[in-house]
Amino acid sequence: MSTSYSTEVSDQFNEWSHGYRKIQHTKATVRLVEEYLQRIPLESKDDHRKLLNTIALLKAADRICSASMWLVAHMTYAKRVPMDGSVLSADDFKKKAQGHTGGALNMTPAYTGYLLANSLSGKTRSWVMGQGHCVAAIEAVNAIIGNQYEEKAKLYSCDEQGLSRLCRDYYSYELDKDGELKSRIGSHVNIHTAGGISEGGYLGFTALQYSHMPLPGQELVAFLSDGAFEEQRGSDWAPRWWRAADTGLVTPVMIENGRKIDQRTLMAQEGGTSYFEKYLKLHDFNPLPIDGSDPAAYAITLLNAMETLSKIGQEAQEGRISYPVKLPYIIAEVVKGYGLPAAGTNAAHNLPLGENLVEDDKAREEFINATAALYVSQTELEESVKTLNNHSINGRVREKDHELRLLKRRELIFPDDNYIESGLSVSCLREIDKWFSDLIHCNKSVRFRLGNPDEVQSNKMTKTLASLKHRVANPENNETESITGGVISALNEEAVVSAVLANKQGVGLVVSYEAFAMKMLGAMRQEVIFSRNLKKANRPAEWISIPVIATSHTWENGKNEQSHQDPKFSENWLCEMSDISPVYFPIDANTSKAILINLYKTRGKIAAMVASKKALPIVTTGDEAATAANNGVFIAIKEPNADIQLIAIGGYQLQSCLKAAKLLQRESVKCEVVALLEPGRFRVPRDETEAEYCHDKVMIDLMIAPAPLRIVVSHTGEEVITGVLRRLDLGTEKTTFMGYKNQGGTLNLDGMLKVNGQSERDIESVAKKMLSTNK
Structure with missing residues (x-):
């Protein structure tokens, strides 16, 4: 610690640097924090007080993290929590434990670090988590700090009664009298998870979405996992898509614990962090390795990453550097299941101590000893929570109400209908293209995205392409390509649909060959399930509905052999709930346009539309088309x-x-x-x-x-x-x-x-x- 600091500041810093229970600070993290503190000027008493407040926040985060890891362990194994630190009896344990314990233990310091970054900077950022099965971490921290929605705040208060109920409700499977799940705590992020915006159940999609989510002025932290890194192609394209002109600051955070369910990750087998750093550099990222067990390492590195991206984004805007910029990427190296026995083994994933601690005396003793090393007294915890929750001091919103969770409702200006006269033959896609292009020009302040798994011109979307252009780093043809283009093109259906699904603060459209749209279903389904649950809870989604158009379809794609003749996209989507996942089969260009107009006036839906790109006879008048679309x-x-x-x-x-x-x-x-x-x-x-x-x-x-x-x-x-x-x-x-x-x-x-x-x-x-x- 610098000698220029007062004895009080030095003493407090030294106390923090020695760590708290299982939360220890490496020399690298201590240096990181020292450098952060040195950026605080020492010109007044207020500056001295800010230094002390900053160290107090660091110490509070350590204690909240330790207590939350203690609670995560109890959520998996126990029916109650001893807030006084007393020893549980055999009857206090669940006979059949359940939980993704290892990953949740690893996510606890990550989420605590995110909260600490917000408290240090006085800004509430958005967050999203790709590994939704680690939700116990989020629920534990939120319960302790009181960051909960009303329906949960009264159930899961930060006392013995509330936290014991949290443990019992976790994986309780109990139904209420109406046949609905009684517990507000799910196996993954759900609509009751404070600040949750994605279930994170279908691994890999968050990594495809985060770079398209925030608007300028917003900041997003995206928690990812090394296991999910093996899933969807395209996560390494984020620097190709990110632009300061139309996108807020993003920082991906990889929890690199080296293990999947029953073996090491492929990343670990390739060489772990050193391999991944090289990989990231090849794909225009700036890797930032940290200690993944320390909330302070997360917090300071997050703040540094956001600041760096802001600066290089400005430089790119001014033309001093070119895209793609080197996107900061945090690699949080940590042993899977850190905090409990069996950390770093396959057992750490789910139940590191087995499933029945009622009968297993040895495992129960190990649990008691391990959790004792994480325990924080209620008095100390309450003081830490009070310190970290500085929202009123900074005038900022709670994390449950971050900007990507509470989207501002956007109203569109619609172009004139101008339906086509009966008797002509017109392509449905050509008319959709004309109308959508007009919609773009009527709403110039809105961020539009067209998801294109190639052949956008073949699929008749030429006017839209001229309006939006392909997003590329080095335009080859200025008529169809632009650095800030709104057409996300890649021969990867999952990547392009994710770009559109992520654009919930704008307007999106996807146009794909019908046969290959099948690959989009997982991403689409995860979104509509979340949206429908919001609707049922009387908190309907505010994002404008999204059409996914399947064209070059089964009946007009005979020239491409039978692999291209597959109607299962619409068949599968028909199996989803019709109120939120409609499937449309327009019969001419007029009904195609009428359906699209109706859909863009609704919220929270993802629709499948099977539309012909070849000309069909116009069989409806404008009035008939509008009525047909309604009914x-x-x-x-x-x-x-x-x-x-x-x-x-x-x-x-x-x-x-x-x-x-x-x-x-x-x-x-x-x-x-x-x-x-x-x-x-x-x-x-x-x-x-x-x-x-x-x-x-x-x-x-x-x-x-x-x-x-x-x-x-x-x-x-x-x-x-x-x-x-x-x-x-x-x-x-x-x-x-x-x-x-x-x-x-x-x-x-x-x-x-x-x-x-x-x-x-x-x-x-x-x-x-x-x-x-x-x-």
């Missing part, structure tokens, strides 16, 4: 007292049905033709929330006239749509479902329809057979 159905041919009703799902399917209807009408068969644009609205709802969105029986009968016989011709396979449309099913003798039969190859549209039994002649033949059978 999810369009009556293409109305026929009172019809002999048979043809129901089409998909643009090409409607054209086949219209042609088949003409053939049947020539033989005096009264035929009605219906197009279902949103089949999910007609399903049997699976819960009350979905029931509010789906049409009831009365409404269905008003929209779709009762018929003696029905044929459903679907873009999808027939099995899924049969289940979805159970309420339109008249029975096997009176209803036939005709879907994609997994037949294909190098074919044109007519060939695809014929080999899958969906040509007009196929439909006519089935109709005649049904009419004959049901005379």
